[in-house]
Amino acid sequence: MGKIICITGASSGIGLASALKFAHEGWTVYAGTRHPERDQELYREVEQLHFVELEVTQPESIQRVIDRIDEEHGKLDLLFCNAGFGYLRSLGQAPFADIERVFETNVYGVMHTIRAALPLLRKTGYAHIVATSSVGGLVGQPMNEIYCASKFALEGLLESMAVYYKPTFNIDITLLEPGAIATEFNKTVLGHVAETGGILEDEYKPVLDAYTSTFLKRNVEPQTAASVAEVMWDLAQMETKPLRLRTSEQADQFVARKVSTDPTGLDSVLHIRKIQLDL
Numbered sequence: 313m314g315k316i317i318c319i320t321g322a323s324s325g326i327g328l329a330s331a332l333k334f335a336h337e338g339w340t341v342y343a344g345t346r347h348p349e350r351d352q353e354l355y356r357e358v359e360q361l362h363f364v365e366l367e368v369t370q371p372e373s374i375q376r377v378i379d380r381i382d383e384e385h386g387k388l389d390l391l392f393c394n395a396g397f398g399y400l401r402s403l404g405q406a407p408f409a410d411i412e413r414v415f416e417t418n419v420y421g422v423m424h425t426i427r428a429a430l431p432l433l434r435k436t437g438y439a440h441i442v443a444t445s446s447v448g449g450l451v452g453q454p455m456n457e458i459y460c461a462s463k464f465a466l467e468g469l470l471e472s473m474a475v476y477y478k479p480t481f482n483i484d485i486t487l488l489e490p491g492a493i494a495t496e497f498n499k500t501v502l503g504h505v506a507e508t509g510g511i512l513e514d515e516y517k518p519v520l521d522a523y524t525s526t527f528l529k530r531n532v533e534p535q536t537a538a539s540v541a542e543v544m545w546d547l548a549q550m551e552t553k554p555l556r557l558r559t560s561e562q563a564d565q566f567v568a569r570k571v572s573t574d575p576t577g578l579d580s581v582l583h584i585r586k587i588q589l590d591l
Contacts (some may be wrong), residue, residue, distance in 0.1 A: 314360075316385050317548075318377065320344040320368050320425055321395030323351055326444060330392060330540035335361040335543065337458035342381055344395065345366075348495070368395045368421030374428040387436040391429045393422045393443040395431075399459045402516050411458050418462035421467070430481075438482045440553060443470055445487040449557070450567045453518070454523050472554050474581045479591050484553035488544065490561035492527070501536060516567065535560045555581055 317334050321327040322343035331343040334550045335358050344366030345351050351363040364380070381388055396418045399410065422443050432517055433439040447464030448456055474485035500590030511520060543559045549562075558564045574580050585591050 313385070313387070315339045315389040315449060316342070316381060316387060317390040317392060317394040317431065318344070318375075318388060319394055320366055320421070321404060321444075322363070323347060325537045326490070326540045326544075327392070328545045329537040331361060333492065333538075333545050334548075335359065339389075341507050344377065356505055368393075369416045369422045371428060374425050374497055378428045382432050386415065387430060388432045388439060390440045391425065392544070393441070395421055395425075396444060396462075398456075399462075399513040400455055400520075401458065402455055402519075403457050405512060405514070405516060406458055410460060414458055414462050415465070415467040418459075418470070419465045422466060425542060426473075433483055434481050435583045440484045440486065440548070441470070441473075442475075442488055442547065443516040443555075445470075447488050447489055447491050447563050449487065449515045450556075450570045453585070454502060455520050469582070471555060471577065474577075475585050476589060476591075477584065479589070485555060486553050487556050488547070488559060489541070489556055489563060489567070490535060490540055490559040491566055492531040493540065494534045494536045518560060519566060531562075535562070550579075554578060 315438050319334075319341065322331045323345035327343070331341045331471050332355070335341045337359070340360045341362065343351070343361060343363045344364050345459050346365065346367060348363040348365045355361055355363070363375045365373065366377050371384045378388070397414070399406070401410070403411075411510065426441060431443075435440070443466060445466050446459075446463045447465040447501055449459045452460045452464075470487050472487050477483040509519060526554075540559045543557065547553065547557055556571070557576070571577075
């Protein structure tokens with residue numbers, strides 16, 4: 313039987329590129345999107361690629377997809393929790409409704425997805441959970457404190473799961489940690505700033521101006537979504553799965569000080585597993 317992957321946030325970017333890559337490699341792909349009919353028509357020539365309506369903030373939406381996979385295949389080899397978005401405002405500026413929205417998608421959406429899929433993943437016998445984090449899940453950055461807080465929470469969630477999911481359920485856990493991705497910052501993050509009042513003329517403006525200026529200078533050639541999909545594919549083939557995997561040399565350099573003693577995160581997982589579970 314062929315392998316099955318379910319991807320959230322697959323209408324564009326890393327999710328779509330990964331869906332196409334895995335489908336072209338022969339996997340059966342369930343690609344979560346808000347517009348399944350539109351996306352299915354756009355990629356109708358790609359065999360084994362199934363776009364499904366999936367909203368990670370609605371548990372019943374996730375459950376319908378998992379139930380369908382169970383009915384059609386009885387297993388799920390890889391769950392890729394990719395849905396998420398950036399947010400560029402300081403805590404002092406952000407409406408609390410925006411903060412809640414970031415956490416509902418970036419943190420609670422992953423929780424909802426894993427909770428729904430776990431019974432099927434366990435039934436599979438061996439499975440793998442991957443979640444798209446960020447270098448911002450390891451290193452705090454100015455004007456990104458809300459986004460970074462959501463990704464730090466995601467890192468804590470999956471690192472804790474990794475300690476016991478492998479020996480207990482035979483489920484590997486990986487945090488995918490990209491740096492800057494082509495078009496994402498300008499189109500998504502700065503686009504959201506523009507939609508919610510633009511760059512405010514307040515005490516934070518000099519910080520934001522400096523941040524955006526240096527960001528664009530440091531990321532003249534940001535990584536493409538397609539290249540991240542290649543990293544995802546390589547990860548799926550690894551016999552020993554890392555807890556953390558940066559997707560580019562630039563991302564590795566950005567977090568080097570934070571992870572220098574344990575780049576993959578596996579040493580820490582094995583240590584905690586030993587001292588707390590005696591495994």
